[in-house]
Amino acid sequence: MLLGCAAVLTGCNTKAEENHMTDKKVLVAYFSATGTTEKVAQKLQKATGADIFKIIPQQPYSADDLNWQNPDSRSSVEMKDKSSRPAISSKAENMPAYDVVFVGFPVWWYREPSIIDTFMESYDFSGKTVIPFATSGGSPIGNSGKNMQALAPDAKVFEGKCFSVTVSEDELKNWAKQWL
Numbered sequence: 001m002l003l004g005c006a007a008v009l010t011g012c013n014t015k016a017e018e019n020h021m022t023d024k025k026v027l028v029a030y031f032s033a034t035g036t037t038e039k040v041a042q043k044l045q046k047a048t049g050a051d052i053f054k055i056i057p058q059q060p061y062s063a064d065d066l067n068w069q070n071p072d073s074r075s076s077v078e079m080k081d082k083s084s085r086p087a088i089s090s091k092a093e094n095m096p097a098y099d100v101v102f103v104g105f106p107v108w109w110y111r112e113p114s115i116i117d118t119f120m121e122s123y124d125f126s127g128k129t130v131i132p133f134a135t136s137g138g139s140p141i142g143n144s145g146k147n148m149q150a151l152a153p154d155a156k157v158f159e160g161k162c163f164s165v166t167v168s169e170d171e172l173k174n175w176a177k178q179w180l
């Protein structure tokens, strides 16, 4: 009998661990050109027990493409054109199933990179909660959330936050739990 109870309890614990913080279905989607945002995205995924999707450009960004000091570099040209929509190489599976989507990116020119705009226009986010998160060289996340909201009017897009690459899983968990 005692053993039976222990087995039941263990079963319960296992389920709680699998579910982590929530019964909501959560996705962490991110774009990272040089690996910084990826580190934060992976910690956020662990902290929330979410699924993860990497937004990979169809045409990878070379170092020259990322040169913000060159006004003619690919990133400079894309970011100057609000209608620019760089192609993404694959689609996230089963997007309709997610309730909460964290969207990560590096801040480029004080906002979300154009490929995030492509991502926001690639799915129906109606009724979903979308929370941007970012890394940067010091700039805040700016109007990224507002820009993303305009591209997914039927979603609830929050302002989001910029994190240091050294942010802890605990800190991310504390931040994320308000939506979970």
Ligand SMILES: Cc1cc2nc3c(=O)[nH]c(=O)nc-3n(C[C@H](O)[C@H](O)[C@H](O)COP(=O)(O)O)c2cc1C
Pocket: 031, 032, 033, 034, 035, 036, 037, 038, 066, 067, 068, 075, 076, 105, 106, 107, 108, 109, 110, 111, 135, 136, 137, 138, 139, 140
């Ligand atoms: C094209 C470009 C524009 C950038 N613009 C900004 C900016 O406006 N403010 C800022 O603090 N950092 C800026 N950065 C720095 C990145 O936001 C920062 O290095 C980020 O952590 C890189 O993330 P990743 O490794 O995931 O690509 C820019 C970087 C690039 C390549």
